[in-house]
Amino acid sequence: MSEDDARSARASGRAAEGPVPDETTTHFGFETVAEQDKAQRVAGVFAAVASRYDLMNDLMSGGLHRFWKRFAVDVALPRAGERILDVAGGTGDMSRLFAARVGSAGEVWLTDINGSMLGVGRDRLADAGLLVPAVQCDAERLPFPDRYFDCVCVAFGLRNMTRKEQALTEFRRVLRPGGRVLVLEFSRVWKPLEKLYDAYSFGVLPVLGGRVAGDADAYRYLAESIRMHPDQETLAEMMRNAGFEHVDWHNLSAGVVAVHRGYAP
Ligand SMILES: C[S@@+](CC[C@H](N)C(=O)[O-])C[C@H]1O[C@@H](n2cnc3c(N)ncnc32)[C@H](O)[C@@H]1O
Numbered sequence: 001m002s003e004d005d006a007r008s009a010r011a012s013g014r015a016a017e018g019p020v021p022d023e024t025t026t027h028f029g030f031e032t033v034a035e036q037d038k039a040q041r042v043a044g045v046f047a048a049v050a051s052r053y054d055l056m057n058d059l060m061s062g063g064l065h066r067f068w069k070r071f072a073v074d075v076a077l078p079r080a081g082e083r084i085l086d087v088a089g090g091t092g093d094m095s096r097l098f099a100a101r102v103g104s105a106g107e108v109w110l111t112d113i114n115g116s117m118l119g120v121g122r123d124r125l126a127d128a129g130l131l132v133p134a135v136q137c138d139a140e141r142l143p144f145p146d147r148y149f150d151c152v153c154v155a156f157g158l159r160n161m162t163r164k165e166q167a168l169t170e171f172r173r174v175l176r177p178g179g180r181v182l183v184l185e186f187s188r189v190w191k192p193l194e195k196l197y198d199a200y201s202f203g204v205l206p207v208l209g210g211r212v213a214g215d216a217d218a219y220r221y222l223a224e225s226i227r228m229h230p231d232q233e234t235l236a237e238m239m240r241n242a243g244f245e246h247v248d249w250h251n252l253s254a255g256v257v258a259v260h261r262g263y264a265p
Helices: 003-012 035-061 064-076 093-102 115-127 164-174 191-213 216-228 232-241
Strands: 025-028 031-034 083-087 107-112 134-136 149-155 175-186 245-252 257-263
Touching (some): 025 035, 025 216, 035 064, 035 216, 064 093, 064 149, 064 175, 064 245, 083 093, 093 107, 093 115, 093 149, 107 115, 115 134, 164 175, 164 232, 175 232, 191 216, 232 257
Parallel strands (some): 083 149, 107 134, 149 175
Antiparallel strands (some): 025 031, 175 257
């Protein structure tokens, strides 16, 4: 899709018909971009909003993101002493919740590709007195040994990855047999609410992002990337294709977000 197509798609709040990304292109919101450019574009978005990211999350979701994250941690069934990998962990919300559950005998690793987001997360966790190592790395090439973790979690991160299948395969590689993967992500909202949700995402979010985080485009990307992300059933199928078993999901807030869970064989 050209930039013009992307612009008219934005105006309608829908992805326009356009060339389907091939193996060398992918989506960046409603735009089709070269695969090698996406990570850099995503990095630009998160570097720009890192310092206001937490405040924006509260404003955009009316605080609901805290409930979604707590619910995802409950679904992960973390036990004392377990090893948890927080992928694309950003400012560290999931790591903090997991650290309280696995206790001092367990391990939680905060990871993110973006140094600005990771820096905010590392400082917040240290300020809370939590010993959580922070590692800057790409989810598609994790610097951890095979079968090391009991649980891998990715919250609102998969959507931004260039090769989601590759990332899911990496999650499975670093999980022990029987280990769980948790994907908390925006998903397909209940049909009757779609119009209202579109009006909010494409009308309100960029304005809020412009005023509070000083970057309307970053929040336009958020709305577009949500629309381009696979729906509940498609993501479940991607997880099965990556080798996960017993894949299930829970819709939250009428499907605004979903928590997918799968088990490594
Ligand atoms: C919306 S934030 C989510 C942060 C945090 N998990 C939360 O729920 O608040 C998305 C994060 O994904 C990270 N990210 C994007 N692509 C990534 C990749 N390929 N590998 C690791 N992290 C990535 C971004 O840097 C950003 O911090």
